[in-house]
Amino acid sequence: MSGNRWRFFAAVCAVVFVVGFASGEATFSDELAALEVGKNLPQISVDGNRFVNPEGETVMFRGLALVDPAVMQDRGKWDRDYFEKAASWNANVVRIAIHPSHWRRLGEDAYLKLVDQAVIWSAELGMYVIIDWHSIGNPLTDVYHRPMYITDRGETFRFWHTIAQRYKGNPAVPFFELWNEPTNRGGRMGRLPWSEYKAYMEELIFMIRAIDDKKIPMVAGFNFGYDLTDVKKDPISFPGVAYVAHPYPQKRPEPWVEDWEKDWGFVADKYPMMCTEFGFMSADGPGAHVPVIADETYGHAVIEYFEKKGISWTAWVFDAHWSPQLFSDWDYTPTAQGVVFKKYMEELNP
């Protein structure tokens, strides 16, 4: 670029700035200023298989998977107190699950206000944020687990474009969990070749990185986010990506560890990993279902395995209704799994 050319572009930028604060920018740009809150939190990035701070020190995330903000709002329970309680359990990360159906129902503007609040409250309380596009099913055939999970490729691209524009440059939101739980239920939701799923995720990552090259996209495995075996031979073709597993107890038989290692844990030797859903409850608890039925043996085993492998985690789910619950009432009385995972956050997080 010649000097003249450069001066021209500088001049254009100056005009953009001036016009941007008058009326023009509001008319012809979708880019919103990053929220100022969150600047207090150190930028997280990927170094090898670790999440690191600006000093290059390893950061382990241990926290909580929260309920969809729209659902909390429907219940009249969407408030800062929910986040304060999460912080009081010593979580250093929270995961915001956004169902496509609620995203459409509220509309982008109304929903973003909720996400803004989640980011503001979390950042003020010193917790990082994972934004999770909470669909379940086959993204290639558009067969979904339930109607609430229905979306499509275009909506998914628009969601991530909007989220990336909104929270670009905001260090409180390091993690974009691109697609909660891809699954084809053994073919019953149609074919789901890894190569095509991977290509889809890479298209999303390309776009997100063009907007903000510091975001850390997180890619989940198949079988409802359980199985990452394809990563061995065919990993995502972008650097700085993390992988996700959801190792609920009944996906494999006790004592689990050998299966976990070959199904998804091996990935953590080479790439950063975060298990963004896992948890347990007794068979007679409210909402008990396969694959979440287990006891404390599982709770200790899974955290021990995470710690050994350097895998970050958010336990499912910081709620009294969705199962397996981490608390049993709105005094936030911990359930059996709540006791276990709360204790680990208290002991292991700084």
Added chain:
Amino acid sequence: MSGNRWRFFAAVCAVVFVVGFASGEATFSDELAALEVGKNLPQISVDGNRFVNPEGETVMFRGLALVDPAVMQDRGKWDRDYFEKAASWNANVVRIAIHPSHWRRLGEDAYLKLVDQAVIWSAELGMYVIIDWHSIGNPLTDVYHRPMYITDRGETFRFWHTIAQRYKGNPAVPFFELWNEPTNRGGRMGRLPWSEYKAYMEELIFMIRAIDDKKIPMVAGFNFGYDLTDVKKDPISFPGVAYVAHPYPQKRPEPWVEDWEKDWGFVADKYPMMCTEFGFMSADGPGAHVPVIADETYGHAVIEYFEKKGISWTAWVFDAHWSPQLFSDWDYTPTAQGVVFKKYMEELNP
């Protein structure tokens, strides 16, 4: 699978069973129990180019294409009597045409109740059921013949996923007619290469077979379901599939047979076939239109050809309104074509 592993899965299955009848299954599985009715009907399968019963005996289907259940309900005419009349004409199969627009309008739950009734009434009356996704147009460009036929790939996958889950294991529903009438009107609806249409149908078949490997998918030809010439060099890559033609009289000039043989009839020498739409009426009848105008000569010619080739059939349409009509009033008085096709069902069906 080791003995230990096997015991683990058996235990999980037991839990699934228990939980399934409590609350869990209702929360985390889309699989509905197959309807019990229909178990009285022998399972139909494909052997070479024949439909056969469990004893391996050839079964010929000769029956009636019915009106969309949602339309019958709109008219206040959705009742068991409609099916009783079909049975009284000695049909051994009925075809349930489901328009995408009506499927969306009623919603999956409400529409499935109608299909359940259709299956129950048909099975009780000894008639098999074809479920037909009644779209017309180019499934690759999403240009459709009329607004009522508009759908898309995702909705089509979800429709067949839902239908296959609902009627799996139910021998009263052997036939899934995947896509009524693919056509690109000579290019005016955009390109429609057989290779891509075939790949699409194969994706649907893969999913359906993963749910129920006994279902018989039926694949229609181009030109509004008329032209199967591409099957000669490039048949569907799954076994046990049937092909569909809609040989309305004006698609080709009398005496037809030579054209039929090379346009679609040759397929019946190698694969099972069902002509799920055909029929005739006079040019001055209500709703007369190209390509359905003809007289009894056609009616006899087409049935004679079907019988010679071993092709099953459902005549279009068991209604007094949609054309060409099989009856002229709600006393079910047969029209000209009604007389012809009713007589063939009486003579040829057991």
Added chain:
Amino acid sequence: MSGNRWRFFAAVCAVVFVVGFASGEATFSDELAALEVGKNLPQISVDGNRFVNPEGETVMFRGLALVDPAVMQDRGKWDRDYFEKAASWNANVVRIAIHPSHWRRLGEDAYLKLVDQAVIWSAELGMYVIIDWHSIGNPLTDVYHRPMYITDRGETFRFWHTIAQRYKGNPAVPFFELWNEPTNRGGRMGRLPWSEYKAYMEELIFMIRAIDDKKIPMVAGFNFGYDLTDVKKDPISFPGVAYVAHPYPQKRPEPWVEDWEKDWGFVADKYPMMCTEFGFMSADGPGAHVPVIADETYGHAVIEYFEKKGISWTAWVFDAHWSPQLFSDWDYTPTAQGVVFKKYMEELNP
């Protein structure tokens, strides 16, 4: 085709004709009769890099980009007077911008009535019509510039199918501008490879040409319709196509011409071109925004360049509200750019 075969088809055609005027055509054909108005205008076609009339004489189009008819109707300003004023400025072409969101909001039938009026009024006033599918964004990822531009592939095919059927054989509508402003904002709307965009446009062109082989599809460049550099090595694979550029002043630094030549102007040496949007205004005008801020220097330079290259044009925008405005009030008082471009139309158009 044998004599017998030919006679059969002739007979069928006769039946179609008769039935078409009774009830059948209304039931089974989407093809509407072309509007009779417009037959007064000579058919425009492509010869080399020129638009020509039936005598082979070059026709240069110099005219006006109009406001979306649905928006004009919302304002209570949709009337023949708007077109009379355009004609009084000596435009010989008008561009009808149809936003996908308005197309959906009004519905096809209601919107087509507006387009019919636009075509009738324009043709009566001796102006040709460009129909413009007015989306902005990445047609491959479905990320759009603003919600009003959201569409998808299926809707886009159906739009052009409907428009081509409606105006086939009507010489008043020679130009179909397929997709207003493709852009991926440097990757921030995801990948947009020319090869895939080109393939998409070619699918549309195939369909349109199958309906009416006289229509002239117009294909826009990347970067909001600015950049046609990919055409050099990989032009659209259909003859008779025109290219579009939108050379707003701040896309490149003054004195522009060298950049224009290599960014898009070179295309005009080989293919017909039409610049369907361009214009300027001062930084303090209402709605001023990058990239439209400039003065008369730009206005003269761009027209001089068009004339030198034989490029047709429609100035943006014949309105007092959208910017940059060509008039400043509903007495149609020309703005600064209005004065310039009106004078050129008066001097250069016959």
